[in-house]
Amino acid sequence: xxxxxxxxxxxxxxxxxxxxxxxxxxxxxxxxxxxxxxxxxxxxxxxxxxxxxxxxxxxxxxxxxxxxxxxxxxxxxxxxxxxxxxxxxxxxxxxxxxxxxxxxxxxxxxxxxxxxxxxxxxxxxxxxxxxxxxxxxxxxxxxxxxxxxxxxxxxxxxxxxxxxxxxxxxxxxxxxxxxxxxxxxxxxxxxxxxxxxxxxxxxxxxxxxxxxxxxxxxxxxxxxxxxxxxxxxxx
Amino acid sequence: xxxxxxxxxxxxxxxxxxxxxxxxxxxxxxxxxxxxxxxxxxxxxxxxxxxxxxxxxxxxxxxxxxxxxxxxxxxxxxxxxxxxxxxxxxxxxxxxxxxxxxxxxxxxxxxxxxxxxxxxxxxxxxxxxxxxxxxxxxxxxxxxxxxxxxxxxxxxxxxxxxxxxxxxxxxxxxxxxxxxxxxxxxxxxxxxxxxxxxxxxxxxxxxxxxxxxxxxxxxxxxxxxxxxxxxxxxxxxxxx
Numbered sequence: 008x009x010x011x012x013x014x015x016x017x018x019x020x021x022x023x024x025x026x027x028x029x030x031x032x033x034x035x036x037x038x039x040x041x042x043x044x045x046x047x048x049x050x051x052x053x054x055x056x057x058x059x060x061x062x063x064x065x066x067x068x069x070x071x072x073x074x075x076x077x078x079x080x081x082x083x084x085x086x087x088x089x090x091x092x093x094x095x096x097x098x099x100x101x102x103x104x105x106x107x108x109x110x111x112x113x114x115x116x117x118x119x120x121x122x123x124x125x126x127x128x129x130x131x132x133x134x135x136x137x138x139x140x141x142x143x144x145x146x147x148x149x150x151x152x153x154x155x156x157x158x159x160x161x162x163x164x165x166x167x168x169x170x171x172x173x174x175x176x177x178x179x180x181x182x183x184x185x186x187x188x189x190x191x192x193x194x195x196x197x198x199x200x201x202x203x204x205x206x207x208x209x210x211x212x213x214x215x216x217x218x219x220x221x222x223x224x225x226x227x228x229x230x231x232x233x234x235x236x237x238x239x240x241x242x
Numbered sequence: 243x244x245x246x247x248x249x250x251x252x253x254x255x256x257x258x259x260x261x262x263x264x265x266x267x268x269x270x271x272x273x274x275x276x277x278x279x280x281x282x283x284x285x286x287x288x289x290x291x292x293x294x295x296x297x298x299x300x301x302x303x304x305x306x307x308x309x310x311x312x313x314x315x316x317x318x319x320x321x322x323x324x325x326x327x328x329x330x331x332x333x334x335x336x337x338x339x340x341x342x343x344x345x346x347x348x349x350x351x352x353x354x355x356x357x358x359x360x361x362x363x364x365x366x367x368x369x370x371x372x373x374x375x376x377x378x379x380x381x382x383x384x385x386x387x388x389x390x391x392x393x394x395x396x397x398x399x400x401x402x403x404x405x406x407x408x409x410x411x412x413x414x415x416x417x418x419x420x421x422x423x424x425x426x427x428x429x430x431x432x433x434x435x436x437x438x439x440x441x442x443x444x445x446x447x448x449x450x451x452x453x454x455x456x457x458x459x460x461x462x463x464x465x466x467x468x469x470x471x472x473x474x475x476x477x478x479x480x481x482x
Contacts, residue, residue, distance in 0.1 A: 029251050029254055030249075030251055030252045030253075030254070031248050031249050031251070031252055032248050033248075033251075033297060033298070033378070034371065034374075034375055034378070035348070035351070035370060035371055035374045035375070035378075036371070038348075038351075038352060038355075038370055040352065040355045040356065040359060040366055040367050040370055041355075041367045041370060041371060044359075044364060044366070044367035045367075048364075053363065053364060054363070057359050057363050057364070057366065057367075060359065060366075060367070061356050061359055061360065061366075064352050064355065064356050065356060066461055066462065066465050067461075067462075068348075068349045068352035068353065068356075069349055069458065069461070070461070071340075071344045071345050071348075071349075079462045109469060109472070109473060110473075112465075112469060113466060113469040113470065113473065116462055116465050116466045116469065117466060119462060120462055120463070120466070130254065130255045130256060131255070133253040133254060133255040133262075134255035134256060134257045134258070136253055136255075136262075137253055137255050137257060137258040137261065137262050138257070140262060140265075140290075141258070141290055144265075144286045144287075144290050145286075145287070145290070147283050149280050150286065151269075152262055152265045152266040152269050153266065153269075155253055155262055155266075156249050156252045156253060156262065156263070156266045158253075159252045159253035159262075160249070160252050163252070191477040194476050194477065194479070195476070196472065196473065196476050197431065198472065198476070198481055199468065199469060199471075199472025199473065199476060199481065200472075201427075201431055201439055201442065201443060202446060202468055202472065203465050203468055203469055203472075204427060204443070205427075205442070205443045205444075205445075205446035205447045205450070206446065206447075206450050206461060206464060206465055206468065207461065207465070208420065208423065208424055208427065208443070208446075208447035208450075208451075209446065209447045209448070209449065209450020209451040209453070209458070210450065210451070210458045210461050211349060211352075211353060211416075211420050211447075211451075212420060212447055212448055212450070212451025212452075213450075213451045213452075213453075213455065213458055214345065214349050214416070215349070215350075215353075215413060215416040215417045215420050216417050216420065216451065217451055217452065219413070219417075221414075222413065222414060222417040223417075225414050225417035225418045225421070226417040226418070226420060226421040227421065228418055228421060229417065229418035229419060229420065229421020229422045229423075229424075229425075230421040230422075230424060230425050230444070231421075232418075232421070232422065233421060233422040233424075233425035233426055233429075234425050237425060237426070237429045
């Protein structure tokens with residue numbers, strides 16, 4: 008019952024976040040740090056949501072949704088990834104938390120990529136809705152954009168909800184398979200997580216620092232300041 | 243109008259872009275002006291032409307177009323004036339808005355959110371939401387109000403937005419915050435893991451940042467490949 012409730016709540020969050028990412032509001036509920044934190048709170052494991060959210064936010068912060076470029080479906084990926092990491096952490100026999108976090112992050116990235124294709128399908132349906140509206144409007148018939156917008160909003164929500172549901176079902180099956188052979192999970196997978204985080208920070212470096220020499224100085228200033236503060240606080 | 247402007251991208255597609263969302267906002271304006279349920283064929287044709295701009299700063303165009311429609315209904319404006327205003331504002335507002343909101347404020351909110359989440363947990367997501375929406379909602383509401391009050395005069399308002407200077411300032415803060423994050427992340431790993439992280443993290447970050455943009459656009463695929471390779475190599479005992 009608890010798992011069904013969690014899945015239902017996460018799917019609803021998936022629908023809302025899918026709406027927020029492009030279709031309506033754009034309040035940034037769809038940012039991985041936010042959607043992961045929401046997932047962590049829903050699952051009663053906020054620390055898992057925050058950790059996975061930080062890694063995914065680093066990876067996707069530098070991605071700019073300008074023009075027609077389809078973005079990975081970060082919110083649905085984040086929600087599913089947090090659920091997977093939290094489920095693995097609860098499973099007896101998985102000794103290393105870094106193993107659970109890494110699998111959560113990788114699954115989130117993969118689901119986000121699959122989600123990108125579903126975004127293209129959603130846009131194609133919107134194009135057909137748009138064509139129908141234009142055809143009626145140009146023929147002088149009564150045309151109501153409200154109905155088309157309502158249909159498009161419903162489709163966007165349904166896409167997020169269904170994608171999240173399918174992802175969670177697939178991940179539940181994978182979690183069962185992994186639980187049969189937990190021996191390899193005892194190792195420390197922290198180095199791989201560190202490299203993924205650093206790659207994300209690299210994209211942000213390109214966004215903020217690369218194109219301006221003066222900003223290199225600002226970046227260096229931040230580095231030195233943080234280094235000194237960290238050293239002093241450790242003593 | 244502000245609430246309806248939030249649905250500008252509801253039926254976004256490669257053919258019509260934001261056209262349907264704009265029609266959604268303007269049809270409600272027409273109904274208010276004429277008190278009729280259906281809009282005229284002329285009005286419909288005027289607001290179903292291709293439209294695309296930054297969704298947040300579109301508020302200025304929405305407000306100004308509503309005002310011009312009112313003036314057109316009163317016989318003070320030609321229909322051509324409305325079309326010229328729409329098309330002349332869309333491109334500069336897209337350039338300014340995309341640069342500030344998408345390419346600067348969004349990543350900056352993300353970096354600040356990560357920094358705060360690392361130390362204060364849940365407050366990280368709250369910071370991201372509050373910081374971004376402070377600007378987002380301000381410009382959404384202000385745009386409609388200023389656009390409606392100035393009408394065609396809103397064109398003169400664009401240079402006064404100050405978003406280019408704000409982009410510069412936020413970009414600088416972003417560079418400093420990223421420097422702090424890179425060292426902070428290294429330290430967090432040193433405490434929980436090993437000392438090499440302090441040097442490894444900044445090294446990978448800067449090296450990745452210097453790679454061509456085509457590589458960075460594929461960061462999701464790269465991260466999956468690195469994750470899968472790391473998973474296998476650690477499982478067999480090569481890493482970790």
